[in-house]
Amino acid sequence: MPFYNNLVIHILRHCLFLILLCPIVSQSELIDPENQIPRVSNVTAKQIGLNEVSVSYTAMDQNGDQLTISMIVITKDGKQIFPKQLSGDVGLAVISGKQKKILWTITDEIPLYHFSDGYVVGIVADDQHQPTTKIQWQPDDAEMVLVPAGTFLMGSEEMQHAQPIHKVEISAFYMDTYEVTVGQYKRFTDFTGYEYNDWAEVAKFSPTEEHPMIFVTWYDAMAYCVWAKKRLPTEAEWEYAARGGLARRSYPWGSIINQQQANYTDFDNDDNRLLQSVGNFPANGYGLHDTAGNVFEWCLDAFDDKFYKNSRLKDPLAGELSLAELKKNFGTVLSGRVLRGGSYRYSAEYVRVDYRDYANPDHRFDAGGFRCVVNVPK
Secondary structure, three states: OEEEEEEEEEEOOOOOEEEEEOOOOOEOOOOOOOOOOOEEEEEEEEEEEOOEEEEEEEEEOOOOEOEEEEEEEEOOOOOEEOOOOEEEOOEEEEOOEEEEEEEEEOOOOOOHHHHHOOEEEEEEEEOOOOOOOEEEEOOOOEEEEEEOOEEEEEOOOOOOOOOOOEEEEEOOEEEEOOOOEHHHHHHHHHHHOOOOOOHHHHHHHOOOOOOEOOOOOHHHHHHHHHHOOOEOOOHHHHHHHHHOOEOOOOEOOEOOOOOOOOEOOOOOOOOOOOOOOOOOOOOOOOOOOOOOEOOEEEEEEEOOOOHHHHOOOEOOOOOOOOHHHHHHHHHHOOOOEEEEOOOOOOOHHHHOOOOEEEEOOOOOOOOEEOOOEEEOOO
């Protein structure tokens, strides 16, 4: 939701700014009571060259959402101008904070002699927060939530295989609200006749149909996805979704975590930690449950610890095969596949949203599961 703050700018003959802060002219309706509107304040500006204006502002978001920042100029006669050449803390994926800077290089949009008149400059901060959009997907009868398109900073300088931090653009998609359950996987095998023989092992750790499906290989997960007309998320999609709209945080809810938020291990007290049924812990900002802990989740990508250095900007996917080729030929894949989210057997450090792990595609274990995604129709 956007928030506006404006200032009136007068340019004197000596090219100095006289700035008068004006009241807020508008703000969006609060459509989600749990989300706080970002606040813009302390807007200042000065001319630093014949055709350059430096704008400083503070933009704070109490939910920690990344912001989309834009600037608008309104002339004395009410004409709206959207500056063409802006750089600095403007555009997508701006992290909230103080002393944010925008450099405006004036082009033909405003002749210089007009600056003797009063102008209104508006700084707009939008956290892109909208009410959760949910769908019920067939044939697996799974609840899915919309993950909106956006840009984020992927990776971490603190994690060994998650460097460097790099910008990624993600197209919108729907993601399963919960990890695929034992009950859903049983319906898949019953309907298709898919051969699966580890139900006894599953029952030891996931005793009900509402527990996450485990002891599934990457091939098992892909087979389910093909039947359900879905797919596994890419690693970038998974991290973007797990962050829930928060920028540069370690966990889906912020920078700290406790065992009321996720199922993970405190080695001092958790010798008998158990798997939990899906949805027992709070959802993140996109409405997704259990993206930290409980079970690891398979991703589409081949694991490549150097991929972040060469990742493409938009919708990256590691490995030699495209989405279509993976869906058609997943049985031929031999390289290790990415696992994300950590598990109930891991400590807090390893259930971070940026922690990367992997396993061979034929590996199955008591803390390995998955969830699915589908593309948003264009």
